[in-house]
Each structure stands twice: as structure tokens, then as C-alpha cells.
Amino acid sequence: MVQAVLPRTEGQLRVLGLDPDQQGAAVRARLGVVPQGDNLDPDLSASMNLQIYARFFGISAAVARDRADHLLEFARLAERADDRPSQLSGGMRRRLILARAMVNEPELLLLDEPTTALDPQARHQVWSWLKGLKDQGLSFLLTTHDMDEAERLCDRLVVLDQGRVIAKGAPHDLIRAHASEQVIEFERDEGIVLPDSVEQETHGGTTYLYFSRSELADVTDALGGIGLSYRVRSANLEDVFLRLTGRDLRT
Structure with missing residues (x-):
């Protein structure tokens, strides 16, 4: 539709100020x-x-x-x-x-x-x-389905899930609004006592912990106490997608 190849099915569309159906x-x-x-x-x-x-x-x-x-x-x-x-x-x-x-x-x-x-x-x-x-x-x-690509190249994003707009905004704004500063990933979650402010979700067998930088020491101490292998990273757009849709981009 944006290419002016197919007619729009509903709503209004302008491309560079022009109506693609008429121009x-x-x-x-x-x-x-x-x-x-x-x-x-x-x-x-x-x-x-x-x-x-x-x-x-x-x-x-x-x-x-x-x-x-x-x-x-x-x-x-x-x-x-x-x-x-x-x-x-x-x-x-x-x-x-x-x-x-x-x-x-x-x-x-x-x-x-x-x-x-x-x-x-x-x-x-x-x-x-x-x-x-x-x-x-x-x-x-x-x-793109590549969230790293979107984060690197785009100033403004529209996140779609099954044809429905579920979020839009600048990459850093979406991460701040829907994820957190820090994320930890690991493969199991038995017997872990975490601060109440830490949010925990599991997708595809992987558990994700979302928390602020100030809580990093407390979270890693809790994980280290049970000998758990984990990965610490900054939140990204894939976390936004996971949290908004409840499913992994890789599935």
C-alpha cells in the first residue's frame, strides 16, 4: 500500500503528502x-x-x-x-x-x-x-524482526503483534517504559529468593529478571548463593517485545 501497488483496505494513508491510491x-x-x-x-x-x-x-x-x-x-x-x-x-x-x-x-x-x-x-x-x-x-x-537492527537504525518504532499496534515510540523510551535497566537470564529458577521489586518472567525455558542497576548486587548475590550460571545485560527491544506479547521472537 505504501508503494502504491495495492489499494488500502481501510483508514487513510499519505506517503510524502500524496494519496497513493490517486497519485x-x-x-x-x-x-x-x-x-x-x-x-x-x-x-x-x-x-x-x-x-x-x-x-x-x-x-x-x-x-x-x-x-x-x-x-x-x-x-x-x-x-x-x-x-x-x-x-x-x-x-x-x-x-x-x-x-x-x-x-x-x-x-x-x-x-x-x-x-x-x-x-x-x-x-x-x-x-x-x-x-x-x-x-x-x-x-x-x-x-524487521531483528530487534537489534531496529534499535541501531530507527529513531521511532511501531511494534506490531499479529497485525495490531501494541507500542510505539523511540527505542530508548520503549525500553524504559516496558522493560528495565538491567536483565539477567538463566535456565532455571528453583529456590531463589529475590527482592520484591525484581520482576520475573519465563519464556521458552529461560527465566528473565528485570531490575534497576541499584539492585544488581542483591540479585547477583541471591543467584551466586545457589551456584547458578547466569548472564547479565542491559535491557533491549527484544525484552520489550517479550513483555508486551508474552512470546519469544525466536519462536
């Missing part, structure tokens, strides 16, 4: 889209994937070549310009798809699970690339 072509011309899947043309080189896509927006051949060269340089793919997608790694192909989405110099970038199936190094490379675009003033709408 679909104008909306699409101002968007960049990064789909979840790999839809690069396997028969074209990296450079030609960008140039041909640019031509769909009415961009001249000369300008398309210049933009392709610039974007391949920015995506650290200049030396692979003549390679086909099958010759590139998964992370390289993902950066190429991101570069393709930028050929029309969009005002808004739509990203659907941009780092799905990437290894940690490739994922961080994509995050770095997106942060660079964000620093240049580009806005993007990101859908």
Missing part, C-alpha cells in the same frame, strides 16, 4: 524499495542492474551510467561492476539491491528485512551503509 505514479517515482528477496537480474552485470533500473524512471542513459558508478563506489562494489549477481557474495548482492533502490534519488526508502540471511559481517556492512544514508538526511521505513 500512485507520483508516489512510486519518489520511493526507493528494497524487497526482502533477491530480485536482481541474473543476466546483467552489477552496473547494468543499476543502469537498466534507472531507465524505468525516465533517467537518461548518460545520467544512469554516472549514478551507477557513484552508487557502486558508495556501496564498495566498484571493482565488481562487471560481475553478475551469481559472482557476488550474499552481502554484496544485498548492497547492490540497496544501491539499485537509490538510482532515482528517492525521498523515502522502504526496506523489508534488509539483512535477512546475512552473516554477521555482511549484516554490519549493510547497517553501516544505511547509517551513512541516514546521516545524509534520507528517511526510511524499515520492517
Whole structure:
């Protein structure tokens, strides 16, 4: 619906101040889209994937070549310009798809699970690339199941569960409102006496303790007294999701 491909089913929607149902072509011309899947043309080189896509927006051949060269340089793919997608790694192909989405110099970038199936190094490379675009003033709408990705990249979040909005706000505000300062994880909870202010939840066989930094010593003393192995960390957006929905993102 945001891409002006499907009509909205109810409510109102404006994209860059335009009605996508009535002004679909104008909306699409101002968007960049990064789909979840790999839809690069396997028969074209990296450079030609960008140039041909640019031509769909009415961009001249000369300008398309210049933009392709610039974007391949920015995506650290200049030396692979003549390679086909099958010759590139998964992370390289993902950066190429991101570069393709930028050929029309969009005002808004739509990203659907941009780092799905990437290894940690490739994922961080994509995050770095997106942060660079964000620093240049580009806005993007990101859908992701990766709470670390959302926390790193987004200024404002909308948390959905089964199609329903259950929370929205800045990442740090959501963590402060729905989680705590500190979290401890462990695999069992028998025989533990904890301060009354410590909140305890269990999901998928793992117990989570939520508490403030001032209570850390008391909590670790209680756990250490029974020889329990545990992990201490700061609260994050996955904790927000767990506490709001009662189920793990990994299930």
C-alpha cells in the first residue's frame, strides 16, 4: 500500500503528502524499495542492474551510467561492476539491491528485512551503509524482526503483534517504559529468593529478571548463593517485545 501497488483496505494513508491510491505514479517515482528477496537480474552485470533500473524512471542513459558508478563506489562494489549477481557474495548482492533502490534519488526508502540471511559481517556492512544514508538526511521505513537492527537504525518504532499496534515510540523510551535497566537470564529458577521489586518472567525455558542497576548486587548475590550460571545485560527491544506479547521472537 505504501508503494502504491495495492489499494488500502481501510483508514487513510499519505506517503510524502500524496494519496497513493490517486497519485500512485507520483508516489512510486519518489520511493526507493528494497524487497526482502533477491530480485536482481541474473543476466546483467552489477552496473547494468543499476543502469537498466534507472531507465524505468525516465533517467537518461548518460545520467544512469554516472549514478551507477557513484552508487557502486558508495556501496564498495566498484571493482565488481562487471560481475553478475551469481559472482557476488550474499552481502554484496544485498548492497547492490540497496544501491539499485537509490538510482532515482528517492525521498523515502522502504526496506523489508534488509539483512535477512546475512552473516554477521555482511549484516554490519549493510547497517553501516544505511547509517551513512541516514546521516545524509534520507528517511526510511524499515520492517524487521531483528530487534537489534531496529534499535541501531530507527529513531521511532511501531511494534506490531499479529497485525495490531501494541507500542510505539523511540527505542530508548520503549525500553524504559516496558522493560528495565538491567536483565539477567538463566535456565532455571528453583529456590531463589529475590527482592520484591525484581520482576520475573519465563519464556521458552529461560527465566528473565528485570531490575534497576541499584539492585544488581542483591540479585547477583541471591543467584551466586545457589551456584547458578547466569548472564547479565542491559535491557533491549527484544525484552520489550517479550513483555508486551508474552512470546519469544525466536519462536
